[in-house]
Amino acid sequence: xxxxxxxxxxxxxxxxxxxxxxxxxxxxxxxxxxxxxxxxxxxxxxxxxxxxxxxxxxxxxxxxxxxxxxxxxxxxxxxxxxxxxxxxxxxxxxxxxxxxxxxxxxxxxxxxxxxxxxxxxxxxxxxxxxxxxxxxxxxxxxxxxxxxxxxxxxxxxxxxxxxxxxxxxxx
Numbered sequence: 001x002x003x004x005x006x007x008x009x010x011x012x013x014x015x016x017x018x019x020x021x022x023x024x025x026x027x028x029x030x031x032x033x034x035x036x037x038x039x040x041x042x043x044x045x046x047x048x049x050x051x052x053x054x055x056x057x058x059x060x061x062x063x064x065x066x067x068x069x070x071x072x073x074x075x076x077x078x079x080x081x082x083x084x085x086x087x088x089x090x091x092x093x094x095x096x097x098x099x100x101x102x103x104x105x106x107x108x109x110x111x112x113x114x115x116x117x118x119x120x121x122x123x124x125x126x127x128x129x130x131x132x133x134x135x136x137x138x139x140x141x142x143x144x145x146x147x148x149x150x151x152x153x154x155x156x157x158x159x160x161x162x163x164x165x166x167x168x169x170x171x
Contacts, residue, residue, distance in 0.1 A: 030061035034069050042075050092124035096159040101125055101146065101166050103137055119147045124165070 003010035036048050049066045053056045094100050105117030115133040119142060122129035132145040150161055 005017040028061075029058070030063040032064055032069070033062050033066055034063060034072070037068060037072060038074075042072060042078070047113065071152050094159070095123060095125050095157050096153055096161045098163040098165055099149075099153070099161060101164060103134075105137065105141065107135070121146070123153070 033045070033048065038046060039043060040070055045068050046077050048060075052060050052066055076104055079135065080100045100120075100122045102120045102146060103117060104120070108117050111133065112134065115135050117134040119132045119137075120129060121132070132149075134141055134145070136170045146164075154160060
């Protein structure tokens with residue numbers, strides 16, 4: 001491979017098609033398993049353990065146990081698609097104060113009616129919930145389900161819906 005220096009980094013310009021070995025310098029002194037995990041770009045602990053046990057890497061000297069000293073925070077955050085809500089667990093005090101909505105799907109198997117998704121709508125105070133089965137999760141279909149729920153809830157309770165909470169999931 002060839003690279004061009006850009007400040008303190010190197011930008012790779014071309015990569016040869018021949019097998020290539022990458023190197024991590026140990027400075028000849030043993031370090032912890034966690035340090036090797038970071039040096040190898042957060043490689044799976046099982047892979048590093050196998051490399052050490054089978055002596056597949058020259059200079060892979062590990063002090064202490066061949067296990068992580070806990071869960072790697074960078075790996076945990078790197079796998080998150082969204083962060084959890086940061087509210088105080090607010091509890092609604094009246095009906096229709098807040099409605100929670102979640103969409104699930106697609107199902108690996110289509111229902112007999114041809115649906116692959118469902119939309120859960122739940123009142124935060126009473127925990128009354130209803131489920132609508134959907135063929136698609138398109139905006140017009142989900143908005144139509146919400147409008148039906150909204151109108152029905154206001155007619156039955158006599159109270160206006162104040163807030164809606166979504167988990168903003170990728171579905």
